[in-house]
Amino acid sequence: MTRSLQHPRTSRLPADAGSWLLPVARASIARHLGAPVAPPAAPRWAMAEGACFVTLRVRDNDSLRGCIGSLRAWRPLADDVTANAVAAATRDPRFDAVTRPELDRLNVEVSVLSSPDPLAFDDQADLRRRLRPGVDGLILTWHGHRGTFLPQVWEELPDPARFLDQLKRKAGLPSDWWADDAVLERYTVTAWKEP
Template sequence: MSLNDDQKRELLKLARASIQAGLTTGHPLRVDLQQCDPALTAKRASFVTLERGGQLRGCIGMLEAVRPLVQDIAENAFAAAFRDPRFPPLSAAEYTDLDVHVSVLSPAESVRFVSEQDLIAQLQPGVDGLILQEGYRRGTFLPSVWEQLPDPRQFLRHLKQKAGLPADYWSETLKIFRYRTEMFS
């Protein structure tokens, strides 16, 4: 499902409003689904990425669609601002120069491969978001991460490390899922 420009603007406005609500109330914005565009109340997964001065300031999201998109974005925007364990909670002074990016995910699909070489050959830099899963370990990179890691081999090595595995790890039980995003800011 592709979003039109008005819907994208509405979702960005919602993300900012939820962060603003967090600054004033300590809670994410409550979304009234009855007042929303019906297309934005479908269950969809999203990530909200915050940057200041081109530097990451928070990124939180869901890999699976478990709640209406508007609610997912409101919750993820709040969490990216105040609950990302890599950063202290956002301050009011930081809000004014905050860049907000929203990524709406397609459903993830399993990637079939016979070897690490085969997997690497199937990757589409700049297009694929990946979920790597090995037992209870799991990590994901949004397609935007290709900007920092354009080489498929390096992309995969870093994703393994993000999932808590050695960069050179390989196993027959490793699972990879691919998704696409519609990103806007």
């Protein structure tokens, strides 16, 4: 298990949080798929409210296989990671549900989010300048459209203009769209992934 993208805003988590988060995410999926496995008992820190995303990737080629999460804390982190792990495996609309034999060929990543903060900017060019590649997760909201990219997406889209254009598309908007009343929020994550 390796830890990456540790950020002070989510540092309320113990340094070894991944040693519980990753096994509980995997065990929750396996149990949902019918394996006779019980997730490990939740430590005290996991009973505090927390928001996370669970990402599944194919080991052979590192391709995405599912990603679901919560943008805001509203339930215990233990419940959030359990529910989002099962949802990433079974309810990501981009993919068919994960099968029990397939689970052994997937890597699990858990990203715990900080609270989102509104991002002030003058215009789209100013917004691009204010983005912190590799650090910021971004939420775009506008008139019923919403999309988010975790900070890990910067690895694939390192250019702020391209990052923002692809986020617009994810939110169901054209990449050349812009409106002055768009709401942008940023957050950071502490993430752990299986080797």
